[in-house]
Amino acid sequence: MKYFQFLSLIALSASSLLSHAGNSLTSEVEIVDNGGGSFLASGSLASARFSDNDIEDMGCRLLGVAGAVNQVQCGAVDSAGTSVCCTSTDPFIIEAVQAIYAFSWLCIEMTSGSCDRLFVSTRSLHIPDLKLQKKSKKSKKK
Numbered sequence: 001m002k003y004f005q006f007l008s009l010i011a012l013s014a015s016s017l018l019s020h021a022g023n024s025l026t027s028e029v030e031i032v033d034n035g036g037g038s039f040l041a042s043g044s045l046a047s048a049r050f051s052d053n054d055i056e057d058m059g060c061r062l063l064g065v066a067g068a069v070n071q072v073q074c075g076a077v078d079s080a081g082t083s084v085c086c087t088s089t090d091p092f093i094i095e096a097v098q099a100i101y102a103f104s105w106l107c108i109e110m111t112s113g114s115c116d117r118l119f120v121s122t123r124s125l126h127i128p129d130l131k132l133q134k135k136s137k138k139s140k141k142k
Helices: 002-018 045-049 091-097 130-141
Strands: 030-035 038-044 057-063 071-077 083-088 104-111 114-122
Touching: 038 045, 038 057, 038 071, 045 057, 045 104, 057 091, 057 104, 071 091, 071 104, 071 114, 083 104, 091 114
Parallel strands: 083 114
Antiparallel strands: 030 038, 038 104, 057 071, 071 083, 104 114
């Protein structure tokens, strides 16, 4: 079941290939509790960064120490303040983290604090329409 949910999110991201040039896809951070300590976190880094709230956050970091095993730490916080995090020393997860860019969309599958799968999509449609957001914020201040 978890694998199906992960593939469904990947398919949803891939289906956006049919989007028209110039479109942007806002994707707030979403956390799904699959039970048994298993979670799925997804969202766009840029959408989290430029969200209307100061809560959303998503991303990964890579810790490298000479003579030691490299480790990845990933985490997400949704607009309700629900947070999840995971770690991994798997070389394939480490490689995927190195593909993350400021405008990436991530899908992280984790179980009991361990990062099991990481999908990274870096496409122009994940860049939020900042002009539109600026206008929206200005109109709220009035």
